[in-house]
Every structure is written in structure tokens, then in C-alpha cells.
Amino acid sequence: MGARLLARDFRAGELRVMALSIVLAVASFTTVAFFADRVKSALTQEASQLLGADLVVVSDRPIGDDVRSAATRLARATTETVRFPSMVSAGDASLLVEIKAISTGYPLAGRLRIAGADGTAVDRRAGPPSGKVWLDERAMARLGVGIGAQLAVGEKTFLVSGRTAEDPEAAIGFLNMMPRLLLDAGDLEATKLIQPGSRVTYRLMLAGTPERLGAFREAVWKGIGPGQRLEDVRDARPEIRSALERAERFLGLASLLSVVLAAVAVALAARRYAQRHVDNCAVLRALGASRAYTVAVHAWQIGLVGLVAGCAGAAIGFGAQAGLASLLAPIVQVPLPLPGIEPALQGIAAGFVMLLGFALPPLAALGRVPALRVLRRDVGMPAGISWAGYAAGFGAVAALVYWHTRDARMASIVLGGIVAAGVVSGLVAAVLVRVAAAAGRRAGFAWRFGLANLSRRTVATVVQVVALGVGLLALMLLSITRGDLLDSWRQSLPPDAPNRFLVNIQPDQAEAVQAFLATEGLTQAKLFPMVRARLTDINGKKISSASFTEDRARRLVDREFNLSWSERPQVDNVIEQGEWWSGPKPAGQFSMEKGIADSLGIRVGDVLGYDVAGQRLEAPVTSLRKVEWDSFRVNFFVVSPPGLLETYPATYVTSFHLPTERSAVMDQLVKRFPNLLVIDVAAILQQVQLMMGHVVRAVEYLFLFSLLAGLLVLFAALQSTHDERLREAAILRTLGAASRQIAKAHAAEFLLVGTLAGIFAALGASGIGLLLAREVLNVPYTVGAGVWIVGILAGAIGVLVAGQLGTRQAVHVSPVEALRRG
Amino acid sequence: MTKQVGTGDSVLTILDAVSFDIAEGESVAVVGASGSGKTTLLGLLAGLDLPSAGEVTLAGQGLNALDEDGRAALRGATVGFVFQSFQLLASLTALENVMLPLELAGHAEPRATAMELLRRVGLEARVQHYPRQLSGGEQQRVAIARAFSGPPRILFADEPTGNLDAATGREIADLMFDLNRERGTTLILVTHDEGLSHRCARRLRLAGGRLIADERDRAAA
Numbered sequence A: 001m002g003a004r005l006l007a008r009d010f011r012a013g014e015l016r017v018m019a020l021s022i023v024l025a026v027a028s029f030t031t032v033a034f035f036a037d038r039v040k041s042a043l044t045q046e047a048s049q050l051l052g053a054d055l056v057v058v059s060d061r062p063i064g065d066d067v068r069s070a071a072t073r074l075a076r077a078t079t080e081t082v083r084f085p086s087m088v089s090a091g092d093a094s095l096l097v098e099i100k101a102i103s104t105g106y107p108l109a110g111r112l113r114i115a116g117a118d119g120t121a122v123d124r125r126a127g128p129p130s131g132k133v134w135l136d137e138r139a140m141a142r143l144g145v146g147i148g149a150q151l152a153v154g155e156k157t158f159l160v161s162g163r164t165a166e167d168p169e170a171a172i173g174f175l176n177m178m179p180r181l182l183l184d185a186g187d188l189e190a191t192k193l194i195q196p197g198s199r200v201t202y203r204l205m206l207a208g209t210p211e212r213l214g215a216f217r218e219a220v221w222k223g224i225g226p227g228q229r230l231e232d233v234r235d236a237r238p239e240i241r242s243a244l245e246r247a248e249r250f251l252g253l254a255s256l257l258s259v260v261l262a263a264v265a266v267a268l269a270a271r272r273y274a275q276r277h278v279d280n281c282a283v284l285r286a287l288g289a290s291r292a293y294t295v296a297v298h299a300w301q302i303g304l305v306g307l308v309a310g311c312a313g314a315a316i317g318f319g320a321q322a323g324l325a326s327l328l329a330p331i332v333q334v335p336l337p338l339p340g341i342e343p344a345l346q347g348i349a350a351g352f353v354m355l356l357g358f359a360l361p362p363l364a365a366l367g368r369v370p371a372l373r374v375l376r377r378d379v380g381m382p383a384g385i386s387w388a389g390y391a392a393g394f395g396a397v398a399a400l401v402y403w404h405t406r407d408a409r410m411a412s413i414v415l416g417g418i419v420a421a422g423v424v425s426g427l428v429a430a431v432l433v434r435v436a437a438a439a440g441r442r443a444g445f446a447w448r449f450g451l452a453n454l455s456r457r458t459v460a461t462v463v464q465v466v467a468l469g470v471g472l473l474a475l476m477l478l479s480i481t482r483g484d485l486l487d488s489w490r491q492s493l494p495p496d497a498p499n500r501f502l503v504n505i506q507p508d509q510a511e512a513v514q515a516f517l518a519t520e521g522l523t524q525a526k527l528f529p530m531v532r533a534r535l536t537d538i539n540g541k542k543i544s545s546a547s548f549t550e551d552r553a554r555r556l557v558d559r560e561f562n563l564s565w566s567e568r569p570q571v572d573n574v575i576e577q578g579e580w581w582s583g584p585k586p587a588g589q590f591s592m593e594k595g596i597a598d599s600l601g602i603r604v605g606d607v608l609g610y611d612v613a614g615q616r617l618e619a620p621v622t623s624l625r626k627v628e629w630d631s632f633r634v635n636f637f638v639v640s641p642p643g644l645l646e647t648y649p650a651t652y653v654t655s656f657h658l659p660t661e662r663s664a665v666m667d668q669l670v671k672r673f674p675n676l677l678v679i680d681v682a683a684i685l686q687q688v689q690l691m692m693g694h695v696v697r698a699v700e701y702l703f704l705f706s707l708l709a710g711l712l713v714l715f716a717a718l719q720s721t722h723d724e725r726l727r728e729a730a731i732l733r734t735l736g737a738a739s740r741q742i743a744k745a746h747a748a749e750f751l752l753v754g755t756l757a758g759i760f761a762a763l764g765a766s767g768i769g770l771l772l773a774r775e776v777l778n779v780p781y782t783v784g785a786g787v788w789i790v791g792i793l794a795g796a797i798g799v800l801v802a803g804q805l806g807t808r809q810a811v812h813v814s815p816v817e818a819l820r821r822g
Numbered sequence B: 001m002t003k004q005v006g007t008g009d010s011v012l013t014i015l016d017a018v019s020f021d022i023a024e025g026e027s028v029a030v031v032g033a034s035g036s037g038k039t040t041l042l043g044l045l046a047g048l049d050l051p052s053a054g055e056v057t058l059a060g061q062g063l064n065a066l067d068e069d070g071r072a073a074l075r076g077a078t079v080g081f082v083f084q085s086f087q088l089l090a091s092l093t094a095l096e097n098v099m100l101p102l103e104l105a106g107h108a109e110p111r112a113t114a115m116e117l118l119r120r121v122g123l124e125a126r127v128q129h130y131p132r133q134l135s136g137g138e139q140q141r142v143a144i145a146r147a148f149s150g151p152p153r154i155l156f157a158d159e160p161t162g163n164l165d166a167a168t169g170r171e172i173a174d175l176m177f178d179l180n181r182e183r184g185t186t187l188i189l190v191t192h193d194e195g196l197s198h199r200c201a202r203r204l205r206l207a208g209g210r211l212i213a214d215e216r217d218r219a220a221a
């Protein structure tokens, strides 16, 4: 029975509309998911170039054979480095440098670029030849040597044969970075520098697929002891990490909106499908079919269509993203890895969830079609909407959105915003439509008829306004609001963001350094004190890295913290919990960065015990802060009020923006204060900005697909009233209406619907934009007037034009239809 | 005239060389079995559709010379319709449905005329109700009021009682014939109900798309 109905329905063309909207919905969804998947992996790759590998085992003793063999077994490639600080000398000059012994294969990601005597830099994938070393520019400047000089390293003399222009790992841990010397691991032995007690770091670097590296993590996890840790791109650098997280959020936002749009389109298509099957159902019921059977016959059809359409959509999505990726190849410079199968499954599942959620309620209503309809045309679809059904559908889509974004906060803000906008706009639209219809009673035929149409079908009109509003909202969120949000984000890292850090400023130099910077016009440079301390206990309980299971927490405990003091919080800090101190003499207390507090399980009220240069320091945590690490301002995990730390040995640190053409200033500075360490973060900054650029592009391209989904909503909305329009137009034609009059009546209708949808979309987009900016992206954001102007104009004109195009058939319908249609 | 439609690759002749005249003021029933082409004929007579061959002259105007909007204007000015399935606009109240042809024609006092007609069909208490809130019989009364609002020179009715029970059908038929007589309208009524057809002075019999008989009552002849 189902099969025959299906074949007949397909021939009759009724299911095609439904199938098409699911194909389109799943296609746009999977295109977004596929592409997001690839861009996401590409961005991760880009970040892993900073790390020099996908995963690094860091150890303070030689790495064991078990770990090594697991690495060779599971990783695509491995290489090892050995790093330690040591003095080197050239003639009279000597300098403390970090020596890094590298082997063949290094780096596994990113670029090692070495400049020769002629200044041209070439890419390398191994250390220098035996007997030779490469120095970075700072080491050369400090030692006063160039390429060709002799350098004593431990008990061996080397020839300086190149200048390190780029080294992936250089960006890591820049606060402690020393000038660096690269040599081949084979030459290490001869220097006799590695002795018991030397501070050596062994790094085993791995490259490979996320799955296999995950397996490696599993395999070696148990064997990781104190002084050892795993590092990947996520904990490589806080600023990269937060940039990646933001990238994921933007991409997530783009795909989330297509989910919502697709759901709206499916809901509209399903409503139409149900309306067109009322007669079928009445006949089935009259012939004795049970309710369940009546629903099942149609659900079976829709399910099959859903499966086929879902697979077709996923295939189209795959093709579309491949085309897109090749189109984008010059822009997305990183080679895109092949997408996984997951997006396809997600897409098909999404199609089904949408069907279940939004096609089932109107289908279920089909079961309640009275058999009497076969006799009396005027009894039809049971009145009212199955809110419980739609609520379940919404729940399913919400779960899907959460599964897709894995970000409950983001999902709930966007979905909540859309629902709130939908409910409010629904109520307001209902009132406005009635008011307009009452007002329009005195207007001409076209207005009166158009408005009467709207007000009579209040529920359908509200559905249309809300659906179009949501579609427009999504488009606006992605176009205008997205632009504004991205601008705000870019401005959070303006062109004059600090690009130099100055560390190791001694207390007695502070004033002189400050004065020097002031005379050079670098007035933004504020000096922050910094005291090194080790966290020893929380609430009186001794802690060590063994007390924590999380990698990051272990590492944090292993390391010395930099404590600082300040009267006021750093400008980019937001107090999330507790309160920042005030008053003239605040008691001893700490304000802690939220992320680190979460990692260590520290809450407001906990008492922290520190070891500062052998002395004990104890104070409670009174606030948790959120820090913008990618602002490149000087920030500290732990800050106290003035008066607690001044007695301990401190150094000072500052950051400022130095225009490229003035880099000579730093040479003078270092000449006057030779112990200062200048860190150039311009390269890191560039990397982060490049990544932002890619994210912006990726989102823009994803936006194209959401635009298609939005048009689909418009199409479905017009389709849902198409049959009724045809019938009405035919009647009007028999009564002598000219096509112009019918077109005018439609225009009145579309103008009002479009304007209302535009108003609600603008309202929703600015509201959600504000929330996202504040709650998720942490950027300041002000709603521009553009949202309103564009929203209302786009709504009114867009719906008017699309509506006129979509109803051309109705305007020119043959009046004979009035005789034929029931 | 002849009406043919293409169905796939074959051509179906629905009306085959049918020819007749109807004088002003006549009441004519078109009768025949289901599928004999009655509705098609009505559509052609009212200018809702054009014949494949031949010509229809409605109120002195050849329809082939007019475009669809021209025919719509002619319909608005001269023709009224009553359909089997009522065909009221769901978005308009009973009153607004009756006002519609008047408004389309730019009538000066649509409301008063429409109220008067609704009173005549006995629905003065239901003028603000929507079609949904009315029974089938009541909806057909509204449709009749609408059909006479023009006022039309010719009234076309396609199985006007087909969707109604016998008693209601009789009431509706009485109403229609009464109004027709009062206003001196030409009536063309499609029906397969012999009883109903005999209330007309003339019967055109269709079978398989051909006009097989043209009966006139002596009294009217």
C-alpha cells in the first residue's frame, strides 16, 4: 500500500517538493559540516606548525624505549630534540644560550629556515653538518659574530655556518626564551655538556593522524612520570588556543544556523505535504484504516524519502565542498586534509532528526482527519497545532545542534535567541496583522484583500513571518552581525597590538628603562612586577603534579608561577566570580585566571600556599578573572593587591608596540641594559592574524550555503500557500479580477510579511549578536543602524520580489481551475 | 465549437462540434452523464477557457478577440457564477465575499448592495461570519448572493446542489430560480438532476461531448 502510494505521489509531484527541500537541507548542512571539518583540521595544522609537530613528549630525562617504540609504531614520523642552556664563547664574548640538538626530520611541521652567508634562506629538515652550528640573530648580535666565525661550545669548537631565520619551536614559551644555537644531535656527545644535574629537556616529536596519536596518548599515558608531559597544539600557546577556539565557534555558528534554517524549511514543506494529503487520509479512514495505519502509510513514505534525500544531500554536500575547497585553495594556503565520514553521517542523521521533529507533528495530525471529509469538504485538518510535537522536534534539533557544536553555551544562546525571537515575533505579528487588516478595511481592494488574507490565516501568516524572520535573522547574523563581530574581534587585536616583550628588568633598572622607553615615545609600556613562586598547597593540602590527572594541571603545578601585584585589573580582564579588591589597604589575597583555576580545581575562597624563594606565602583566592591572552598584553595567572609581594625578589616585565622601521631602538636598549631580554612577538602575531584572516574567509564561504538554506525557507514558505493562492486567484478571475489586481493584492501581503519578518530579524540578529559578543566571543560590540535598515529593506523587498516571482503562476492561473478544484 | 486536450501523445476530444444559441432571458439546463463534458462547456460559455475550434459570443462580444484580462472584465460586468463546491474565499467574511465583484468593478456602494443581497438570501445575521463558520447550504446562499451582486446578465451554475443534501438542495434551487425570475437573468444551469433540469425551459443534452438533444418546453417556446 505504502509503495503504491509513494509511486503515485511521486508521479503526482507532491513528494518531490518535500524531497527537494530535504536534499537541499542535508546538502547545505553537510557542505558546511564537511568544509568546517576540513578547515578546522587545516587550522589545527597551521597551529601545529608553531609546535613543530602534532604532539610532543617533553621530559627532563632521556625518553624511555617503550615510549619511543610506541611512537615509531603509531606515528607517521618522529624526531627528537635535546635542549639545555649553556654558555658559549666567541673570542672574548660569551653568552648564555639555549642549545638545541636536532636530528633528521626536524621539524615535522612548520619550517626551519636557515640563511647562508649570501643572506638567502632555505628550508631544512635536519641539523647542520657535523662540526657546524646555526645561530639566531640575537645570539649573533650579542656575541658580535657572523657566519664563518668560530664558536666554542663546551669542549668542542664549531663553525657558524648559518643564521636561523625561522624555527617553529621558537615561538613556544617565549617568556623564558634565550638566544638559540642549533647543532646536530650527533655532535652533542663531543661537547661533553650533558652531565648529571644539567637542566636538559628531551623532546620526542610526533606527527600523525589524530586517531593514531590518540592511540599513542593512550599507550604512554600510564608511563608518564613527574617531570614528563605531553604537549599538543592546544596547550602549545594560550593565544593560539584561544584563537582556535574562536575559529571553531565561528564555524560552529555558521553550521548551526543552517541547521535551524533547514529545520524551518522542512517544517514548512511537511505542513504543505500534510495539507495535500488530507483527502487521502479521509478516504483511508473512511475505508476503515486505523489512525496508526493512516499515519504510518505516510510516515513510511517520508522516512524513505528522508533516507534517499539524505544520502543524495550528503553526496551533493561532499561534491560541493570539494568544489569549494579547490576554489579556495589559493586563499586557504594550508593544504586541506580530506574530510572524515562523520559530517556525512551527521548530515543524514540531521535530516532524519529534522524530519522526525518537524514532519511528524503535521503527519500525526493526519491521523485525526475525520472520515467525514469524504462527504463534507468543509471539515478538514483538525484545527490547532500540535505544540507538543513541535516541542519534541525542537528538542531533537537542539540535541543535534549541541552534538554538532559541542558547545552547550553557544548552542543555547543561539537557539534560545531564535526561539525567543520566534515566540515574541509570533505574538507581535499576530497582533500587528490584525491591526493592519482592521486599518486596511478602508483601503482599496488590493490592500484590503491582501491584508484580509493575512489576518484570516493568522496562524499560517505568523508561521511565515517567523520562518522568514528566522531565515533573514540567520542571514543577517552571518552577514552584517558577523562582519561587526569579526571587526570587533580584529579590533581586539589592533595593528598596534604589542609586538615586543621586555623581561628580566631588575628593580633598580625599572625607572631607567621606563624613562628610556618614554623618551622613545613608547609611552604605552607599563612595567609589571613579577615574582616567581611555586604552588605547594591548596587549602593546606600538599600538592604535586601527581595529584592531578589532567595534563595541563600537572604541568602547571610542575612549573613556577609568575605572581604579580596590581591595584587595578589589566584592562582586558573580566571578573567572572568574586570581587576585585578595593580600599586603601586591601588584605593579602589572590585573583586567579579562570582557566588555570578550573584546571587546578581552585574556587573562590580556597587558600593557596606558595613557596617564594624559600619563604612561605599564604592567601585566599577572592576572585576569578577571564584573560584575553591573544591581546598580547602582559597578563598573569595570579595577581595580588599591592603590599603582599613587595618584599620578595622581583623583576619587571612590559610589552609595547614597536613599529617595524624603528627596530634599531631595541639595539640601543640592549646596549644600555645588557641583561634585558627582548622578545619579538611580531612573528607570532602575524601567525595569529593570518589565522584570523582564514577564519573570516571560511565563515564567509560557509555563509553562502546558509544563504541557500535561507532562500529555501523563503521558497518553502511561498510553496506552503501556493495551492490556496492558485484556488483563490482562480475564483477571483471568474469574478472578473484583472491579473494586475491579483498581483497588487499579493504585493500588499508580501510587503507586510516581509517588513514584519525584517523587523524581527533585525531585532533578533542584534540581540543574539550582543549576547554572542558578550558571552562567547568576549569582544565589545555595538549594534549598528545598518542591521535595521538592511533587515527591513531586505525583508520587504526580498519577500516582495521573491513572492511576486513565486506567485506568477497564481496571477495568471486559468479561471477554469475554479470549476475543477474542490 | 470543439474542445480538445492533449493527454500525453493522444488528443482527447471533450466537446465535439457543439453549436447553439441562447437568447437573453432564457433558462437553460445542460444535462448529461458525468464526464459528458458539461463543466467544460460551461467553462467555454463563460469565457473561463477558450475552445480549440469555433467561437463563443457572450453578451454580443466574441470571446476569441479578447485576452484573459479582457474576458475577466467582461465576466465581471455581465456574468455571475454558482459552483458545486461554493468557492468562497476563506479569508473574507460572508459580506466581504459578496462585496468582492462590486469592488472589483469599482462599484460606489458595495457594502449596501451586498447587505441587501445577503438579506435577500436570509443571511443578514451571518454577514460577519467566515465561510468556515457556515454550513454548506449557508455557504451556497452566500455564493448565490455573490453571483447576483453584479448584477449579472447571465448566471452560470455548475451542479449548484451537488454538494448538498436533498432538502437543502431544494431550498437553494428555489432561491436561485426565484432570484433569477426577479432579476430577469439569463440562466445556464449544469446538472445531472433531471428534476432540477425540468425547472428550466430548455435542456441541452450532452453525451460523450456531443450535443444529442435540444429540448424546449412548449410553454416557454
Ligand SMILES: Nc1ncnc2c1ncn2[C@@H]1O[C@H](COP(=O)(O)OP(=O)(O)O)[C@@H](O)[C@H]1O
Residues within 6 Å of the ligand: B005, B007, B012, B014, B032, B033, B034, B035, B036, B037, B038, B039, B040, B041
Ligand atoms: N484538462 C483536461 N485534461 C484531460 N481531460 C479532461 C480535462 N478536462 C476535462 N477532461 C475530461 O473531459 C471529460 C469531460 O469532463 P467534464 O466537462 O468535467 O464533465 P462533466 O462536468 O460532464 O462531468 C471527462 O472525461 C474529463 O476527464
Ligand SMILES: [Mg+2]
Residues within 6 Å of the ligand: B038, B039, B040
Ligand atoms: Mg462537472
